[in-house]
Amino acid sequence: xxxxxxxxxxxxxxxxxxxxLASGLTLIFSMMGVLNFAHASIYMLGAYLAFxxxxxxxxxxxxxxAPVVCGLIGAAIEIWGLRxxxxxxxxxxxxxxxxxxxxxxxxxxxxxxxxxxxxxxxPVLDFPLFSLYGVNFPAYRAFMLLVSGAMLLGxxxxxxxxxVGLIIQAALTHPNMVSALGHNVPRVFTIVFAGGCLLAGLxxxxxxxxxxxxxxxADSMGPIVFVVVVFGGLGSxxxxxxxSIIMGMIQTFAVVIDYSISDILRxxxxxxxxDTLFTEILTVPVARIGALLPFVMMVTILFFRPRxxxxxxxx
Amino acid sequence: xxxxxxxxxxxxxxxxxxAGGRPAVAEDTIKVAYVDPFSGPFASGGDEFLKVFGYxxxxxxxxxxxxxxxxxxxxxxxxxxxxxxxxxxxxITDQNIPFVMQCTGSxxxxxxxxxxxxxxxxxxDNRILYLNCGALATELTNEQCDFWQFRFTGNVExxxxxxxxxxxxxxxxxxxxxxxxxxGQSIQHDTRKWLAKLRPDIQVVGDELxxxxxxxxxxxxxxxxKASSAQSVITGNYNRDLNLLIKAAVDDGLNVRFDTYLxxxxxxxxxxxxxxxxxxxxxxxxxPNVPAELHKTDAEAFSNGWRANHETDFSxxxxxxxxxxxxxxxxKAGSTDALQVALALEGMKATDLVGFPVEMRxxxxxLLMPYYAASFSRDVKYDAEKTGLGWKTDFIxxxxxxxxxxxxxxxxxxx
Numbered sequence: 001x002x003x004x005x006x007x008x009x010x011x012x013x014x015x016x017x018x019x020x021l022a023s024g025l026t027l028i029f030s031m032m033g034v035l036n037f038a039h040a041s042i043y044m045l046g047a048y049l050a051f052x053x054x055x056x057x058x059x060x061x062x063x064x065x066a067p068v069v070c071g072l073i074g075a076a077i078e079i080w081g082l083r084x085x086x087x088x089x090x091x092x093x094x095x096x097x098x099x100x101x102x103x104x105x106x107x108x109x110x111x112x113x114x115x116x117x118x119x120x121x122x123p124v125l126d127f128p129l130f131s132l133y134g135v136n137f138p139a140y141r142a143f144m145l146l147v148s149g150a151m152l153l154g155x156x157x158x159x160x161x162x163x164v165g166l167i168i169q170a171a172l173t174h175p176n177m178v179s180a181l182g183h184n185v186p187r188v189f190t191i192v193f194a195g196g197c198l199l200a201g202l203x204x205x206x207x208x209x210x211x212x213x214x215x216x217x218a219d220s221m222g223p224i225v226f227v228v229v230v231f232g233g234l235g236s237x238x239x240x241x242x243x244s245i246i247m248g249m250i251q252t253f254a255v256v257i258d259y260s261i262s263d264i265l266r267x268x269x270x271x272x273x274x275d276t277l278f279t280e281i282l283t284v285p286v287a288r289i290g291a292l293l294p295f296v297m298m299v300t301i302l303f304f305r306p307r308x309x310x311x312x313x314x315x
Numbered sequence: 316x317x318x319x320x321x322x323x324x325x326x327x328x329x330x331x332x333x334a335g336g337r338p339a340v341a342e343d344t345i346k347v348a349y350v351d352p353f354s355g356p357f358a359s360g361g362d363e364f365l366k367v368f369g370y371x372x373x374x375x376x377x378x379x380x381x382x383x384x385x386x387x388x389x390x391x392x393x394x395x396x397x398x399x400x401x402x403x404x405x406x407i408t409d410q411n412i413p414f415v416m417q418c419t420g421s422x423x424x425x426x427x428x429x430x431x432x433x434x435x436x437x438x439x440d441n442r443i444l445y446l447n448c449g450a451l452a453t454e455l456t457n458e459q460c461d462f463w464q465f466r467f468t469g470n471v472e473x474x475x476x477x478x479x480x481x482x483x484x485x486x487x488x489x490x491x492x493x494x495x496x497x498x499g500q501s502i503q504h505d506t507r508k509w510l511a512k513l514r515p516d517i518q519v520v521g522d523e524l525x526x527x528x529x530x531x532x533x534x535x536x537x538x539x540x541k542a543s544s545a546q547s548v549i550t551g552n553y554n555r556d557l558n559l560l561i562k563a564a565v566d567d568g569l570n571v572r573f574d575t576y577l578x579x580x581x582x583x584x585x586x587x588x589x590x591x592x593x594x595x596x597x598x599x600x601x602x603p604n605v606p607a608e609l610h611k612t613d614a615e616a617f618s619n620g621w622r623a624n625h626e627t628d629f630s631x632x633x634x635x636x637x638x639x640x641x642x643x644x645x646x647k648a649g650s651t652d653a654l655q656v657a658l659a660l661e662g663m664k665a666t667d668l669v670g671f672p673v674e675m676r677x678x679x680x681x682l683l684m685p686y687y688a689a690s691f692s693r694d695v696k697y698d699a700e701k702t703g704l705g706w707k708t709d710f711i712x713x714x715x716x717x718x719x720x721x722x723x724x725x726x727x728x729x730x
Contacts, residue, residue: 003538010534017531114359115626116558116586118702128568135538136568211531212558212586216356220528220555248532255535288495291529 002133007252009132013141015248016148017207021221022228022240023155024199030235031172031192034082034093038100040222042197045104046070046204047213048112051119059122067201074197078190101218109215116214144206151199152241159237168192227298233311242309247294254290344387345380345651347446348407350400350417350427353392360419363581364449365390367631370621375638381645386638395419397426404430408443413651414641416446418468418634421497424450428461435463435653435728442653448637452501456681460723463653465660465680467637468600471498471551472719474576474686475505477712478549478598479513481688482574489574490521490545492536492560494552499524502551502576520545528556533563541569553577558586565590572596578691579706581627584699587691592704595691601632602706603697605687606669614668618697628699632668633684640665640675654728672714679723686712 025039046066053062077100085092120126121140128136159165171178171188179185211217224247232243262282286293301308349368351361368388376385389412391403400423407415417427424447431445447455447466451474456466469477482489491506493499503524510517520543525536537560540548548571552560561573571594578587578597587595603622606614621629640663641656648655662677673684688710695705 003542006538007535010532010538014532014534109358114362115582115700118585118588120588131568134568135541136566138566141566212555212562214555214582214586215359216555219356220531224531251530251532252535256539288524289526291526291531 003256006132006135007256008249009137011249011252012245013144013248014252015245016145017203017210018224018228018247019241019244020148020151020203020206021200021225022232022244023151023237024196024203025225025229026232026235026237026240027155027199028193028196029229030237031168032189033090033172034097034193035090035234036193036196037094037097037222038077038104039097039196039200040218040225041101041104041108042070042074042200043204043207043221044108044213044215044218045073046201047119047208047217048108048117048204049201050205050208051117051213052112054119054122063202063205066205067198070201070204071194071198075190075194077197078193082193083186083189101222105215105218112215114215116212117208119209119213121209140210144210147202147206151202152237155199156237224294227294231294231298231301231308233308235312236308236310239308239310247297250293250297251290254293255287257286257290260285344385345382345414345645346387346389346410346412347414347416348389348391348403348412350391350393350403350407350415350423351419352395353390355394357395357419359582360580361390361392363627364418364631364634366625367621367629367634370629371631371635371638374617374635375642378639379642381642382649382651386642393417393423395423397423400426401430404434404443408434408438408441411441412443413653413656414444414446416448416637418449421450421452421455424452424455425459428455428459428464431463432461444653444657446637446641448634452497453505454501456679457722460679460721460725462657462680462725462727465657465675465682467640467675467682468633469684469686469717470681471501472505472509473684473717474598475502476509476513476717476719477686477688478574478576479506479509480712480716481596481598481710482514482517482547486547486572487516488518488520488543488545489547489549490523490540490543490571491519492521492523492525492540492548492550492552494527494556495524496527499527499551506549506551525556528554530556530559533560534567536560537563537567537569540564540571541567545571547572547574549574551576553580554582557583561587561590561595564594570594579630579689579699581700584691584702584704588702589704591691592693593690596709597689597691597706599630599687599689599706600684601630601669602687602689602699602708603628603630604689604695604706605708607696608708609669611669614670617668622697626700628697633682636665636667636673636682636684674714676718676721679721679725681721683714683718685714686717688712 021043025036028034028036049069050062050066053065081096082093085096125140125143127139129139129142130137167178167183168188171185175185228243228247229240232239260283351364352358353361372386380386393400393403404415417423427445431443435442445464447464448468451471453470453472456470491503493503557575557578573595576598578595579599603618618629640660644656644659645651647659660675663675665673667673671685673682675682687708689706689708691704692707693704695707698705
């Protein structure tokens with residue numbers, strides 16, 4: 001019982017971190033139709049900027065400054081980059097963001113060097129909040145949950161309950177009509193892209209000191225975020241939340257499960273011995289391949305439900 | 316459009332003229348090709364090593380180099396890919412560079428052992444020596460040993476033996492957590508082997524492999540370790556896989572030792588920071604605190620010379636030993652001929668920077684050398700990467716301690 005409870009908490013925290021990263025990606029995709037490969041790179045940039053800002057101003061000002069700078073960078077990328085390749089279609093946009101990944105990676109390495117940064121959790125949040133069966137629950141994780149919850153609520157309210165959200169949604173499906181009504185459609189796209197990058201930057205501020213701030217962090221988070229977005233359904237905020245939490249839970253619980261397929265079959269009288277082609281697959285414990293399960297699930301869902309859990313259109 | 320292409324062509328012509336116009340290097344040097352990752356996710360290692368070699372070669376060349384000539388490093392980027400390393404090897408042999416050196420990755424190391432061996436069999440008048448300074452897989456000087464390879468760093472088994480010898484007697488329950496790829500598996504295998512041999516009183520309460528570089532959240536592992544009531548986690552993890560593990564342990568209030576093999580790698584102390592105090596140990600080849608504790612002023616001065624201009628610490632004593640032994644071997648051979656230098660290196664005895672004896676064993680071309688077990692502490696003269704904490708030596712595993720048997724059956728060239 002205690003294992004389950006602690007695992008649920010851990011899974012929730014990890015899931016919400018994934019959500020913070022994935023929400024910006026989903027936002028950009030659902031509103032602009034652009035699959036932004038460089039999203040995790042903006043996340044990394046957010047962490048580095050927050051580290052630098054927190055050295056001079058402290059963590060909480062950095063929590064505001066770094067995402068805003070990331071948003072401005074996003075706006076610049078949209079205005080001078082994406083907009084110019086936009087008329088060449090989605091493949092061009094995809095390749096453009098793919099190229100950005102390498103450019104940002106190199107820029108970060110050249111600016112901050114190749115070694116990890118000493119970006120730490122601020123002292124005010126660095127204490128155990130409560131203890132559960134002898135396992136501490138750090139205050140910073142509660143803070144992460146709080147921020148990600150606020151992020152979810154804020155994004156949802158903005159998109160569904162305000163005029164701005166209405167115009168953004170309309171601009172995606174009926175750009176000509178929105179333009180005819182006197183709205184500046186390209187600017188709407190800029191705002192959306194900047195907003196997505198701002199969310200990625202915020203995730204970087206929070207994730208950078210929860211994990212480590214180093215040049216490899218974009219590479220390690222990039223794939224899993226795409227899995228979350230595809231699994232949840234491209235362009236669905238609700239799907240993104242659900243998928244993030246499912247992925248968080250799966251990875252957390254998988255580590256606790258020390259059984260393999262052969263252990264399940266053993267009570268049925270099936271015993272595997274010797275060194276056959278399948279021995280390795282059948283006897284490997286789930287814990288050892290836990291981190292790969294999300295990818296298996298992505299493939300499965302693409303096979304049976306290509307639009308993802310709650311997606312509105314096919315991938 | 317055409318004008319753009321024309322302009323680009325012009326630009327290329329200008330660039331190539333400018334490059335071609337540079338005067339050729341006149342000075343006669345002994346070239347050593349250096350193959351390691353200089354781009355991609357592992358570039359930080361290659362970059363750092365290149366700087367370290369610059370510092371070491373300044374000393375070796377000032378001491379006279381070999382045959383009155385200076386050593387010159389020629390870097391090649393392998394992106395940590397065996398295929399890229401073999402392309403580099405082709406280019407190295409085309410340029411008649413007599414030595415190839417490589418310090419990261421056993422997969423690349425295995426490819427080079429094989430590639431160099433084949434090249435030398437096919438081109439007896441243009442042979443090349445492979446100087447291994449960081450491909451750690453034990454097999455490379457055992458089952459896969461080769462006459463043309465010389466390994467100037469301890470293999471996984473030597474490190475495992477040193478680590479187990481250094482474990483305090485009150486540790487009775489250990490948990491093994493390693494990365495699920497070649498290096499992690501061999502650390503796991505050799506740790507178990509030496510635990511059984513040296514410390515039968517220790518119970519292995521958990522033995523786990525985790526996906527390499529894929530885990531973002533270590534809390535569930537911490538929970539498992541806690542449930543196993545282990546006193547120590549023995550791990551070959553490094554970089555992100557180690558930093559996140561220790562961070563999660565501190566956050567969750569797990570109070571165990573972390574007996575690691577590679578926590579001292581560059582960037583490790585910075586990323587772990589105070590979280591590692593009193594619980595983190597590592598196995599090093601050298602640390603600035605070693606000469607300070609042993610009162611070896613020359614070695615201390617040499618490591619301080621590096622420290623004065625760099626954010627990182629000097630720990631690559633075997634690199635220095637390698638060049639010193641290579642210089643002696645070239646002098647003894649009277650040329651850079653691969654076979655003669657190899658024969659001169661075999662069985663060569665030397666003293667390292669600290670003053671401990673080392674030997675290039677003839678049977679398997681493995682350097683027999685000491686290792687230091689150290690813990691992360693504030694009570695040190697030199698802190699690591701300006702973190703305020705540094706590596707305090709707990710135990711020295713001597714060269715004799717680490718002279719382990721080999722199963723190498725080397726094919727020697729007819730000379």
